[in-house]
Amino acid sequence: QVQLMESGGDLVKPGGSLRLSCAGSGFIFSDYYMNWVRQAPGKGLEWVAYISSGGTTIHYAHSVEGRFTISRDNGQNSLYLEMNSLRPEDTAVYYCVRDEGCAGGTCTDWGFDVWGQGTMVTVSS
Amino acid sequence: DIVMTQTPLSSPVTLGQPASISCRSSQSLVHNDGNTYLSWLHQRPGQPPRLLIYKISNRFSGVPDRFSGSGAGTDFTLKITTVEAEDVGVYYCVQATHFPYSFGQGTKLEIK
Numbered sequence: 057q058v059q060l061m062e063s064g065g066d067l068v069k070p071g072g073s074l075r076l077s078c079a080g081s082g083f084i085f086s087d088y089y090m091n092w093v094r095q096a097p098g099k100g101l102e103w104v105a106y107i108s109s110g111g112t113t114i115h116y117a118h119s120v121e122g123r124f125t126i127s128r129d130n131g132q133n134s135l136y137l138e139m140n141s142l143r144p145e146d147t148a149v150y151y152c153v154r155d156e157g158c159a160g161g162t163c164t165d166w167g168f169d170v171w172g173q174g175t176m177v178t179v180s181s
Numbered sequence: 182d183i184v185m186t187q188t189p190l191s192s193p194v195t196l197g198q199p200a201s202i203s204c205r206s207s208q209s210l211v212h213n214d215g216n217t218y219l220s221w222l223h224q225r226p227g228q229p230p231r232l233l234i235y236k237i238s239n240r241f242s243g244v245p246d247r248f249s250g251s252g253a254g255t256d257f258t259l260k261i262t263t264v265e266a267e268d269v270g271v272y273y274c275v276q277a278t279h280f281p282y283s284f285g286q287g288t289k290l291e292i293k
Contacts, residue, residue: 091282101222101230101273103282115280118182151229155277166235167277168220174229 058082058170060152065175072142072179078135078152078172086110086130089155089167092137094148095174104150105137109158120146142179149174183208185274187285193293200261202288204274209254211278218277221250221259224287225270233272234259266292 064076076092092104105126106115114126125138135152151174155167184207194200210217219237222230232241234250237257247262261268269292274285 100271100287101224101275101284103275103284106280106282117281165216165239166220166232166241167218168222168230168275169232169235169241171229171231 058154060154060170060172062150062152062172062175065150065177067178067180068142069181070143070179073138073140074142074177076137076139076150076152076175076177078137080133080135080152080154083154083157083170084159085133087159088157090126090128090135091153091155091167092126092135093151093153093171094146094177095151096145096148099148102148106155107135139177142177144179147177147179149176182281183210183276183279183283185276185283185285187272187274187288189288190286191289191291193291194264195293196266197263200264200268200290202259202272202274202290204252204257204259204285206255206257206276208279210276211254216278217253219250219252219257220275220277221248222273222275223268223270224273230273264290264292 059081062078091106094102107126111128123141127136152172154170157164186205188203221234224230233244238250249260251258271287271289273287
C-alpha cells in the first residue's frame with residue numbers, strides 16, 4: 057500500500073545538526089511533489105519545506121530558511137531534510153507528506169493525502 | 182505571508198448534532214490557474230493528520246458524506262451534519278495556493 061516512513065529523529069544539542077530521511081513505497085515517488093511538516097509537542101501543524109518532483113523547485117518556511125535543506129533521490133524513492141544550527145524551538149515531530157502528483161500531463165487535484173508516522177527531533181542541552 | 186485563522190478553537194458538540202468550523206485567510210486563495218487550494222485535515226490523538234477535503238469542497242476518497250466544505254476567496258467552512266464519536270480530534274485548514282504554505286491553528290472537536 058501507499059506508505060511514507062520517516063527516520064533519523066534524535067536528541068541533539070542546540071547548534072547541532074541532524075539529517076531526516078523519508079522512504080516512499082507503493083506509488084511512483086518521482087511523480088509527486090513532497091513536503092516536510094512539523095508539529096511541536098501539544099501544538100499545531102507547521103509547514104517546513106517543499107520540493108518539486110524533479111527537485112528543481114524548493115521552498116522553505118522563513119523559520120528554517122538558511123538552516124534546513126530539503127532534497128530527494130528519486131532513484132531511491134527517498135526524501136531528506138538536512139537540519140543545521142538547530143534551536144530548541146525546532147523540537148517537534150517531523151512528518152513527510154505527499155503533495156500533488158503529475159504524470160503524462162495529468163495532475164491530481166489534491167495534496168497532503170499521505171503522511172508518514174513522523175520522527176521526533178528534540179533539541180536540548 | 183498568508184495567515185490562516187480558524188474559529189472556534191474549541192467546539193464541544195453533542196453526538197448526532199451538527200458542527201461547523203470556519204477558516205479565514207489573510208489574502209485570496211485563488212491561484213493563477215483559477216483553482217483554490219484550500220484543504221481540511223483531521224488529526225486524532227497520537228496519529229498523523231488525514232485529508233478530508235481538498236479544493237474547498239471535494240471530499241477525499243473514503244471520507245463520509247457527513248463532511249462537507251464550502252466557501253470562496255478568503256472565507257471557508259467545514260461542516261459535519263451529524264457528529265459521530267470517531268470525529269473527535271483536531272481539524273486544520275491548510276492553504277497550498279501560495280508559498281509559504283500555511284495551516285490554521287486547529288479546532289479541537291470534543292464531545293459534550
